[in-house]
Amino acid sequence: MEELKVTPWEVSGELNEASYSKLVKKFGVELITSKLLERIEKIAKGKLHPFLSKKIFFAHRDLNLILDDYENGKSFYLYTGRGPSGKMHIGHLLPFTFTKWLQDTFDVHLLIQITDDEKYLIKSTRTKKEIEHVAEENILDILSLGFDPKKTHIIKDYDNAKELYYYATDVAKHTTMSTIKAVFGVTDSDNIGKVFFPSMQIVPSFLLSAISGKNLRCLIPYAIDQDPYFRISRDVLPKLGYYKPSSIISKFLPALQGNSGKMSSSVEESAIFLDDSEQTVKKKLMKYAFSGGRDTLEEQRKYGANPDIDFSFNVYSFIENDERKVQSVYDDYKSGKLLSGEMKALAADSINLFLNQLRQNREKVKNHLSEYMFNPNDFVGHRM
Ligand code: TYM
Secondary structure, eight states, rough: OOEEEEEEEEEESOOOOHHEEEHHHTTEEEEOOHHHHHHHHHHHHTTOOHHHHHHHHEEEEEEEEEEEEHHOOOOEEEEEEEEESSSOOOHHHHHHHHHHHHHHTTOEEEEEEHHHHHHSSSSOOHHHHHHHHHHHHHHHHHHTTOOOOEEEEEEEEETTTTHHHHHHHHHHTTTOHHHHHHHHHOHHHOOOOHHHHHHHHHEEETTHHHHHOOOEEEEEEEEGGHHHHHHHHHHHHGGTTOOOOOEEEEEOOBBBTOOOBBTTTTGGOOOOBBTTOHHHHHHHHHHHHHOSSSSSSHHHHHOOOOOGGOOOOOOOOHHOOOOHHHHHHHHHHHSSSOOHHHHHHHHHHHHHHHHHHHHHHHHHHGGGGGGGGGOGGGTTTTTT
Protein backbone atom coordinates (compact mmCIF):
# COMPACT_ATOMS: atom_id res chain seq x y z
CA MET A 1 0.00 0.00 0.00
CA GLU A 2 1.16 3.55 -0.80
CA GLU A 3 2.85 5.23 2.16
CA LEU A 4 0.81 7.95 3.88
CA LYS A 5 2.29 11.33 3.01
CA VAL A 6 0.61 14.59 3.97
CA THR A 7 2.47 17.82 3.34
CA PRO A 8 1.17 21.15 1.95
CA TRP A 9 2.63 20.16 -1.42
CA GLU A 10 1.77 16.47 -1.57
CA VAL A 11 -0.99 14.26 -0.20
CA SER A 12 -0.77 10.55 -0.97
CA GLY A 13 -1.68 7.22 0.59
CA GLU A 14 -4.98 6.05 1.96
CA LEU A 15 -6.97 8.52 4.07
CA ASN A 16 -9.07 6.76 6.67
CA GLU A 17 -9.70 7.04 10.40
CA ALA A 18 -6.46 5.19 11.18
CA SER A 19 -4.41 7.54 9.00
CA TYR A 20 -5.97 10.63 10.61
CA SER A 21 -5.09 9.18 14.03
CA LYS A 22 -1.52 8.70 12.81
CA LEU A 23 -1.36 12.31 11.60
CA VAL A 24 -2.71 13.63 14.91
CA LYS A 25 0.16 11.86 16.68
CA LYS A 26 2.81 12.75 14.13
CA PHE A 27 1.86 16.43 13.92
CA GLY A 28 1.23 16.71 17.67
CA VAL A 29 -2.27 18.23 17.38
CA GLU A 30 -5.12 17.54 19.79
CA LEU A 31 -8.55 16.10 19.14
CA ILE A 32 -11.51 18.41 19.70
CA THR A 33 -13.16 17.12 22.86
CA SER A 34 -16.88 17.17 23.64
CA LYS A 35 -16.11 19.72 26.35
CA LEU A 36 -14.70 22.13 23.77
CA LEU A 37 -17.71 21.50 21.54
CA GLU A 38 -20.05 22.37 24.43
CA ARG A 39 -18.22 25.67 24.92
CA ILE A 40 -18.50 26.55 21.23
CA GLU A 41 -22.15 25.51 21.18
CA LYS A 42 -22.88 27.85 24.06
CA ILE A 43 -21.22 30.78 22.28
CA ALA A 44 -23.10 29.85 19.08
CA LYS A 45 -26.37 29.98 21.04
CA GLY A 46 -27.05 26.27 20.75
CA LYS A 47 -26.29 25.90 17.04
CA LEU A 48 -23.13 23.88 16.50
CA HIS A 49 -21.92 23.78 12.90
CA PRO A 50 -22.43 20.28 11.40
CA PHE A 51 -18.72 20.15 10.45
CA LEU A 52 -18.03 20.18 14.18
CA SER A 53 -20.71 17.73 15.24
CA LYS A 54 -19.71 15.40 12.38
CA LYS A 55 -16.05 15.71 13.36
CA ILE A 56 -15.01 16.97 9.90
CA PHE A 57 -13.19 19.65 11.91
CA PHE A 58 -11.72 17.22 14.36
CA ALA A 59 -8.43 18.54 15.74
CA HIS A 60 -6.91 21.75 17.04
CA ARG A 61 -4.06 23.55 18.70
CA ASP A 62 -4.83 25.87 21.60
CA LEU A 63 -8.48 26.36 20.66
CA ASN A 64 -9.17 26.44 24.40
CA LEU A 65 -7.04 29.59 24.74
CA ILE A 66 -9.13 31.36 22.07
CA LEU A 67 -12.31 30.37 23.91
CA ASP A 68 -10.89 31.34 27.34
CA ASP A 69 -10.09 34.82 26.05
CA TYR A 70 -13.33 35.19 24.15
CA GLU A 71 -15.38 34.22 27.20
CA ASN A 72 -13.47 36.89 29.09
CA GLY A 73 -14.36 39.57 26.55
CA LYS A 74 -11.10 39.48 24.55
CA SER A 75 -11.40 39.15 20.81
CA PHE A 76 -9.17 37.41 18.26
CA TYR A 77 -8.94 37.27 14.47
CA LEU A 78 -9.28 34.50 11.90
CA TYR A 79 -6.81 33.67 9.16
CA THR A 80 -7.09 31.19 6.29
CA GLY A 81 -6.04 31.01 2.65
CA ARG A 82 -5.88 29.58 -0.82
CA GLY A 83 -3.04 28.76 -3.21
CA PRO A 84 -4.35 29.67 -6.68
CA SER A 85 -3.23 26.53 -8.49
CA GLY A 86 -6.30 26.22 -10.73
CA LYS A 87 -10.06 25.80 -10.59
CA MET A 88 -11.52 25.34 -7.14
CA HIS A 89 -13.48 22.23 -6.18
CA ILE A 90 -16.10 21.74 -3.49
CA GLY A 91 -13.48 20.31 -1.11
CA HIS A 92 -11.72 23.67 -1.04
CA LEU A 93 -14.93 25.24 0.17
CA LEU A 94 -14.92 23.16 3.36
CA PRO A 95 -12.51 25.40 5.30
CA PHE A 96 -13.98 28.59 3.83
CA THR A 97 -17.59 27.64 4.63
CA PHE A 98 -16.58 26.80 8.16
CA THR A 99 -14.50 29.98 8.48
CA LYS A 100 -17.51 32.04 7.47
CA TRP A 101 -19.53 30.36 10.21
CA LEU A 102 -16.78 31.17 12.72
CA GLN A 103 -16.69 34.77 11.53
CA ASP A 104 -20.48 35.12 11.87
CA THR A 105 -20.54 33.38 15.25
CA PHE A 106 -17.67 35.28 16.86
CA ASP A 107 -18.02 38.50 14.83
CA VAL A 108 -14.30 38.85 14.17
CA HIS A 109 -11.94 40.09 11.45
CA LEU A 110 -10.70 37.56 8.91
CA LEU A 111 -7.56 37.57 6.76
CA ILE A 112 -7.65 35.44 3.60
CA GLN A 113 -4.21 34.99 2.08
CA ILE A 114 -3.88 34.22 -1.64
CA THR A 115 -0.45 32.67 -2.12
CA ASP A 116 0.15 33.49 -5.78
CA ASP A 117 3.90 33.45 -5.10
CA GLU A 118 3.66 29.90 -3.70
CA LYS A 119 1.94 28.73 -6.85
CA TYR A 120 4.60 30.33 -9.00
CA LEU A 121 7.47 28.83 -7.04
CA ILE A 122 6.15 25.37 -6.28
CA LYS A 123 4.86 22.58 -8.49
CA SER A 124 3.59 24.83 -11.23
CA THR A 125 4.37 25.45 -14.86
CA ARG A 126 2.02 28.43 -15.13
CA THR A 127 3.27 31.89 -15.89
CA LYS A 128 2.78 34.67 -13.34
CA LYS A 129 0.12 36.17 -15.59
CA GLU A 130 -1.81 32.92 -15.68
CA ILE A 131 -1.54 32.58 -11.92
CA GLU A 132 -2.88 36.10 -11.43
CA HIS A 133 -5.88 35.20 -13.56
CA VAL A 134 -6.52 32.04 -11.53
CA ALA A 135 -6.13 34.06 -8.32
CA GLU A 136 -8.79 36.55 -9.42
CA GLU A 137 -11.20 33.74 -10.28
CA ASN A 138 -10.51 31.97 -6.97
CA ILE A 139 -11.09 35.17 -4.98
CA LEU A 140 -14.52 35.54 -6.56
CA ASP A 141 -15.30 31.90 -5.78
CA ILE A 142 -14.33 32.37 -2.14
CA LEU A 143 -16.22 35.62 -1.73
CA SER A 144 -19.35 34.10 -3.27
CA LEU A 145 -19.80 32.34 0.09
CA GLY A 146 -20.92 35.68 1.51
CA PHE A 147 -18.16 36.99 3.78
CA ASP A 148 -18.72 40.25 5.65
CA PRO A 149 -16.92 42.96 3.58
CA LYS A 150 -16.28 45.12 6.64
CA LYS A 151 -14.39 42.36 8.41
CA THR A 152 -12.88 40.32 5.57
CA HIS A 153 -9.50 41.24 4.14
CA ILE A 154 -7.92 39.54 1.14
CA ILE A 155 -4.12 39.54 1.14
CA LYS A 156 -2.52 38.76 -2.21
CA ASP A 157 1.13 37.98 -1.68
CA TYR A 158 2.42 39.85 -4.75
CA ASP A 159 0.15 42.86 -4.18
CA ASN A 160 0.84 43.04 -0.44
CA ALA A 161 4.51 42.13 -0.71
CA LYS A 162 5.59 45.24 1.17
CA GLU A 163 3.93 44.33 4.48
CA LEU A 164 4.41 40.60 4.07
CA TYR A 165 8.08 40.69 3.11
CA TYR A 166 8.93 43.09 5.91
CA TYR A 167 7.68 40.65 8.53
CA ALA A 168 8.64 37.49 6.60
CA THR A 169 12.28 38.40 7.18
CA ASP A 170 11.61 38.17 10.94
CA VAL A 171 10.26 34.65 10.45
CA ALA A 172 13.13 33.69 8.15
CA LYS A 173 15.69 34.97 10.63
CA HIS A 174 14.36 32.59 13.27
CA THR A 175 13.89 29.53 11.06
CA THR A 176 16.76 27.23 10.21
CA MET A 177 17.39 25.29 7.06
CA SER A 178 17.23 22.04 9.01
CA THR A 179 13.69 22.88 10.19
CA ILE A 180 12.55 23.56 6.62
CA LYS A 181 14.17 20.34 5.44
CA ALA A 182 12.59 18.31 8.22
CA VAL A 183 9.11 19.83 8.06
CA PHE A 184 8.67 20.22 4.28
CA GLY A 185 11.06 17.62 2.92
CA VAL A 186 12.92 20.26 0.89
CA THR A 187 15.98 18.83 -0.85
CA ASP A 188 19.14 20.25 -2.41
CA SER A 189 17.62 20.17 -5.88
CA ASP A 190 14.61 22.31 -4.93
CA ASN A 191 14.57 25.98 -5.82
CA ILE A 192 15.41 28.35 -2.98
CA GLY A 193 12.01 30.01 -3.16
CA LYS A 194 10.59 26.87 -1.61
CA VAL A 195 12.84 27.41 1.40
CA PHE A 196 11.78 31.01 1.95
CA PHE A 197 8.10 30.81 0.99
CA PRO A 198 6.87 29.32 4.33
CA SER A 199 7.85 32.62 5.99
CA MET A 200 5.25 34.36 3.79
CA GLN A 201 2.46 32.00 4.85
CA ILE A 202 3.37 32.42 8.51
CA VAL A 203 3.20 36.24 8.49
CA PRO A 204 -0.61 36.62 8.54
CA SER A 205 -0.68 34.61 11.79
CA PHE A 206 0.76 37.71 13.52
CA LEU A 207 0.30 40.47 10.93
CA LEU A 208 -2.58 42.24 12.68
CA SER A 209 -0.68 42.17 15.96
CA ALA A 210 2.40 43.59 14.27
CA ILE A 211 0.48 46.37 12.53
CA SER A 212 -1.88 47.32 15.33
CA GLY A 213 0.79 47.13 18.04
CA LYS A 214 -1.58 45.05 20.12
CA ASN A 215 -0.93 41.37 20.84
CA LEU A 216 -3.92 39.55 19.33
CA ARG A 217 -4.71 35.88 19.23
CA CYS A 218 -5.17 34.31 15.81
CA LEU A 219 -7.25 31.23 14.95
CA ILE A 220 -6.42 29.45 11.69
CA PRO A 221 -8.87 27.00 10.08
CA TYR A 222 -7.40 24.58 7.48
CA ALA A 223 -7.34 20.97 6.33
CA ILE A 224 -4.53 19.00 7.94
CA ASP A 225 -2.13 19.27 4.96
CA GLN A 226 -1.42 22.91 5.88
CA ASP A 227 -0.37 22.09 9.43
CA PRO A 228 3.42 22.12 8.84
CA TYR A 229 3.40 25.91 8.30
CA PHE A 230 1.72 26.57 11.57
CA ARG A 231 3.91 24.19 13.54
CA ILE A 232 6.82 26.43 12.56
CA SER A 233 4.71 29.51 13.28
CA ARG A 234 4.20 28.28 16.85
CA ASP A 235 7.96 27.96 17.34
CA VAL A 236 8.77 31.35 15.88
CA LEU A 237 6.02 33.70 17.09
CA PRO A 238 6.91 33.65 20.80
CA LYS A 239 10.48 34.57 19.80
CA LEU A 240 9.03 37.68 18.13
CA GLY A 241 6.90 38.53 21.15
CA TYR A 242 3.53 37.28 19.83
CA TYR A 243 1.10 34.57 20.93
CA LYS A 244 1.44 31.17 19.29
CA PRO A 245 -1.36 30.91 16.72
CA SER A 246 -4.26 28.54 17.41
CA SER A 247 -5.59 26.15 14.78
CA ILE A 248 -8.80 24.34 13.99
CA ILE A 249 -8.12 21.49 11.63
CA SER A 250 -10.28 19.45 9.25
CA LYS A 251 -10.10 16.14 7.46
CA PHE A 252 -10.24 16.17 3.66
CA LEU A 253 -13.33 15.89 1.57
CA PRO A 254 -12.53 12.56 -0.07
CA ALA A 255 -12.30 11.93 -3.78
CA LEU A 256 -15.62 11.01 -5.41
CA GLN A 257 -14.38 7.42 -5.63
CA GLY A 258 -14.28 6.98 -1.87
CA ASN A 259 -11.92 7.47 0.99
CA SER A 260 -8.64 6.31 -0.53
CA GLY A 261 -7.54 9.83 -1.45
CA LYS A 262 -8.57 13.46 -1.14
CA MET A 263 -10.63 15.37 -3.67
CA SER A 264 -7.89 16.87 -5.79
CA SER A 265 -7.76 19.45 -8.58
CA SER A 266 -5.09 17.47 -10.38
CA VAL A 267 -7.42 14.46 -10.86
CA GLU A 268 -10.41 15.70 -12.88
CA GLU A 269 -12.71 12.78 -12.10
CA SER A 270 -11.95 12.88 -8.35
CA ALA A 271 -13.56 16.29 -7.93
CA ILE A 272 -16.63 18.39 -8.46
CA PHE A 273 -15.46 21.78 -9.63
CA LEU A 274 -17.35 24.97 -8.94
CA ASP A 275 -17.74 25.56 -12.67
CA ASP A 276 -18.97 22.05 -13.52
CA SER A 277 -22.24 22.18 -15.44
CA GLU A 278 -25.40 20.60 -14.01
CA GLN A 279 -25.00 17.72 -16.46
CA THR A 280 -21.35 17.17 -15.49
CA VAL A 281 -22.21 17.09 -11.78
CA LYS A 282 -24.91 14.51 -12.44
CA LYS A 283 -22.64 12.45 -14.67
CA LYS A 284 -19.73 12.51 -12.21
CA LEU A 285 -21.93 11.39 -9.34
CA MET A 286 -23.63 8.63 -11.33
CA LYS A 287 -20.36 7.34 -12.77
CA TYR A 288 -17.81 7.78 -9.98
CA ALA A 289 -19.42 8.49 -6.61
CA PHE A 290 -18.55 5.83 -4.06
CA SER A 291 -21.78 4.24 -2.89
CA GLY A 292 -22.65 2.79 0.49
CA GLY A 293 -25.48 0.92 -1.20
CA ARG A 294 -25.82 -2.82 -1.88
CA ASP A 295 -24.89 -4.67 -5.04
CA THR A 296 -28.44 -5.51 -6.10
CA LEU A 297 -31.78 -3.77 -5.84
CA GLU A 298 -33.23 -6.65 -3.81
CA GLU A 299 -30.41 -6.54 -1.27
CA GLN A 300 -30.67 -2.76 -1.04
CA ARG A 301 -34.41 -2.93 -0.33
CA LYS A 302 -33.87 -5.72 2.20
CA TYR A 303 -30.73 -4.59 4.08
CA GLY A 304 -30.51 -0.86 3.29
CA ALA A 305 -27.36 1.19 2.61
CA ASN A 306 -24.55 2.48 4.77
CA PRO A 307 -24.98 6.27 4.41
CA ASP A 308 -21.90 7.05 6.53
CA ILE A 309 -19.49 5.87 3.83
CA ASP A 310 -21.59 7.07 0.90
CA PHE A 311 -20.06 10.03 -0.96
CA SER A 312 -23.39 11.37 -2.20
CA PHE A 313 -25.04 11.25 1.21
CA ASN A 314 -22.07 12.92 2.86
CA VAL A 315 -21.93 15.79 0.40
CA TYR A 316 -25.70 16.14 0.59
CA SER A 317 -25.46 16.42 4.37
CA PHE A 318 -22.75 19.14 4.10
CA ILE A 319 -24.89 21.27 1.82
CA GLU A 320 -28.40 20.79 3.18
CA ASN A 321 -28.99 23.12 6.11
CA ASP A 322 -32.23 21.51 7.24
CA GLU A 323 -31.08 18.90 9.77
CA ARG A 324 -34.47 17.19 9.81
CA LYS A 325 -34.38 16.69 6.05
CA VAL A 326 -30.88 15.21 6.31
CA GLN A 327 -31.98 12.85 9.06
CA SER A 328 -34.98 11.68 7.09
CA VAL A 329 -32.81 10.99 3.99
CA TYR A 330 -30.35 9.15 6.24
CA ASP A 331 -33.14 6.99 7.68
CA ASP A 332 -34.69 6.26 4.29
CA TYR A 333 -31.34 5.34 2.75
CA LYS A 334 -30.33 3.17 5.67
CA SER A 335 -33.65 1.34 5.74
CA GLY A 336 -33.63 0.54 2.03
CA LYS A 337 -36.49 2.85 1.11
CA LEU A 338 -34.14 5.07 -0.90
CA LEU A 339 -31.95 3.49 -3.59
CA SER A 340 -28.36 4.39 -4.52
CA GLY A 341 -29.33 5.99 -7.81
CA GLU A 342 -31.96 8.06 -6.03
CA MET A 343 -29.44 9.17 -3.42
CA LYS A 344 -27.04 10.23 -6.18
CA ALA A 345 -29.79 12.17 -7.96
CA LEU A 346 -30.76 13.90 -4.72
CA ALA A 347 -27.12 14.86 -4.06
CA ALA A 348 -26.66 16.09 -7.64
CA ASP A 349 -29.74 18.31 -7.31
CA SER A 350 -28.58 19.83 -4.04
CA ILE A 351 -25.01 20.37 -5.33
CA ASN A 352 -26.40 22.07 -8.46
CA LEU A 353 -28.70 24.28 -6.42
CA PHE A 354 -25.78 25.26 -4.20
CA LEU A 355 -23.43 25.94 -7.15
CA ASN A 356 -26.06 27.99 -8.95
CA GLN A 357 -26.53 30.12 -5.86
CA LEU A 358 -22.76 30.65 -5.62
CA ARG A 359 -22.67 31.70 -9.28
CA GLN A 360 -25.34 34.32 -8.66
CA ASN A 361 -23.52 35.62 -5.58
CA ARG A 362 -20.27 35.67 -7.57
CA GLU A 363 -21.76 38.06 -10.12
CA LYS A 364 -22.85 40.45 -7.36
CA VAL A 365 -19.49 40.35 -5.58
CA LYS A 366 -17.64 41.32 -8.80
CA ASN A 367 -18.62 44.97 -8.34
CA HIS A 368 -17.49 45.08 -4.72
CA LEU A 369 -14.08 43.43 -4.92
CA SER A 370 -12.16 46.50 -3.79
CA GLU A 371 -14.05 46.51 -0.47
CA TYR A 372 -12.41 43.21 0.45
CA MET A 373 -8.80 44.05 -0.30
CA PHE A 374 -6.43 44.26 2.64
CA ASN A 375 -5.44 47.76 3.66
CA PRO A 376 -2.91 47.92 6.50
CA ASN A 377 -4.13 51.41 7.44
CA ASP A 378 -7.38 49.85 8.68
CA PHE A 379 -5.43 48.27 11.51
CA VAL A 380 -2.87 50.86 12.48
CA GLY A 381 -3.24 52.14 16.01
CA HIS A 382 -5.49 49.62 17.79
CA ARG A 383 -8.51 50.10 15.57
CA MET A 384 -9.88 46.57 16.02
P1 TYM B 1 -4.95 25.18 -1.00
O1 TYM B 1 -5.31 26.14 -2.06
O2 TYM B 1 -4.24 23.92 -1.40
O3 TYM B 1 -6.24 24.77 -0.21
C1 TYM B 1 -7.13 25.74 0.32
C2 TYM B 1 -7.73 25.19 1.59
O4 TYM B 1 -8.48 24.01 1.30
C3 TYM B 1 -8.00 22.92 2.06
N1 TYM B 1 -8.21 21.71 1.23
C4 TYM B 1 -9.20 20.84 1.44
N2 TYM B 1 -10.13 20.80 2.42
C5 TYM B 1 -11.00 19.77 2.39
N3 TYM B 1 -10.99 18.79 1.46
C6 TYM B 1 -10.07 18.77 0.45
N4 TYM B 1 -10.06 17.80 -0.46
C7 TYM B 1 -9.11 19.85 0.42
N5 TYM B 1 -8.07 20.17 -0.37
C8 TYM B 1 -7.54 21.32 0.13
C9 TYM B 1 -6.57 23.26 2.41
O5 TYM B 1 -6.12 22.61 3.57
C10 TYM B 1 -6.68 24.78 2.64
O6 TYM B 1 -7.17 25.05 3.94
N6 TYM B 1 -0.81 27.29 0.95
C11 TYM B 1 -2.26 27.24 1.03
C12 TYM B 1 -2.91 28.62 1.04
C13 TYM B 1 -2.89 29.28 2.39
C14 TYM B 1 -3.55 28.84 3.56
C15 TYM B 1 -3.23 29.76 4.59
C16 TYM B 1 -4.43 27.75 3.81
C17 TYM B 1 -2.20 30.41 2.72
N7 TYM B 1 -2.41 30.71 4.04
C18 TYM B 1 -3.76 29.64 5.88
C19 TYM B 1 -4.95 27.63 5.10
C20 TYM B 1 -4.59 28.54 6.12
C21 TYM B 1 -2.82 26.42 -0.10
O7 TYM B 1 -2.18 26.24 -1.11
O8 TYM B 1 -4.10 25.93 0.12
